[in-house]
Amino acid sequence: MQIFISWSGDMAKQCAEALRDWLPYMNQAITPFVSSQDISKGERGLSKIADQLQECSFGIVCVTRENQSAPWINFESGALSRELGESFLIPFLIDMQVKDLSSGPLTQFQATDSSSKADVWAMVKAINEKCDATVEPERLRKTFDRWWQDLESQLSSIREGHPTADAPQRDVAEILEELVKLVRDQHARIGSLERVVGTSGATHYTINDPGEVRISGQLEGVSTPSSDALRIARVADMARDLIGYEHVERIKRDIANSVVIHCTDEGVVRARAARNQLRDLAATYSVAIDICTVKGKRVDGHPPF
Numbered sequence: 001m002q003i004f005i006s007w008s009g010d011m012a013k014q015c016a017e018a019l020r021d022w023l024p025y026m027n028q029a030i031t032p033f034v035s036s037q038d039i040s041k042g043e044r045g046l047s048k049i050a051d052q053l054q055e056c057s058f059g060i061v062c063v064t065r066e067n068q069s070a071p072w073i074n075f076e077s078g079a080l081s082r083e084l085g086e087s088f089l090i091p092f093l094i095d096m097q098v099k100d101l102s103s104g105p106l107t108q109f110q111a112t113d114s115s116s117k118a119d120v121w122a123m124v125k126a127i128n129e130k131c132d133a134t135v136e137p138e139r140l141r142k143t144f145d146r147w148w149q150d151l152e153s154q155l156s157s158i159r160e161g162h163p164t165a166d167a168p169q170r171d172v173a174e175i176l177e178e179l180v181k182l183v184r185d186q187h188a189r190i191g192s193l194e195r196v197v198g199t200s201g202a203t204h205y206t207i208n209d210p211g212e213v214r215i216s217g218q219l220e221g222v223s224t225p226s227s228d229a230l231r232i233a234r235v236a237d238m239a240r241d242l243i244g245y246e247h248v249e250r251i252k253r254d255i256a257n258s259v260v261i262h263c264t265d266e267g268v269v270r271a272r273a274a275r276n277q278l279r280d281l282a283a284t285y286s287v288a289i290d291i292c293t294v295k296g297k298r299v300d301g302h303p304p305f
Helices: 010-026 045-055 071-084 117-130 137-161 172-198 227-243 265-273 275-285
Strands: 002-006 031-033 058-063 089-093 203-209 212-218 248-253 258-263 288-293 298-302
Touching (some): 010 058, 010 137, 227 265, 258 265, 265 275, 275 298
Parallel strands (some): 002 031, 058 089
Antiparallel strands (some): 248 258
């Protein structure tokens, strides 16, 4: 599996190169790409980067206090999110914590604190699950514990070699505004999902984290939702993640194991770009996914082969 590691600035560059050397120890199927190391002399740099952005299956963005607003970081993050969907792009925070991220594009992604062993372990698990040839969880954990100290030492040396001033405290009003926006986005997601499964007569659902659906309440006369309803609800939400919530007009359950996603024009383009992921999603959960325009014209489909 190819992983694109993005960086801007010397500190992030050193971190990206450390990850490039370290990640293949976790799973030999991992092939990281770092522009400072993997573009040969004489090659067209931007062309090589564009090709890699299209071919990669996972993205890591090395973020520092200084580069989080850099144009290049945000350009590559935007390109990666368009190719991969938000679920497969991780900001890797080097000298800062999640709360220190400014209200820029990177805040929409689930970040990893590089100083937290638990956070980095969660990232490694996510990457392993995306690989075609996965490493058994117990073995992966042992490998991670064996090599974690090496990465931690490298990152500590990088931080010590690039001392930075304390980050300014974010304004309370700014943090509250961001929280309100996140709550509203979550409410919109819940409302959309309830509309998807409402016709099945099963239950209401709350999204707790990507790919996970839990029961938050039940309709009168229904004791337990069907496994089919849960499975279809999960597929609907994961598909919406891939396409982008703002580009999905509505989703409806068509037949027993089928969902129809009505997309804006931009949503149709994004759905086509995410065709491979949607196809794998349909196959994994045995749920057909039909992509339609807002007016209902079918433009693509993914049967659960």
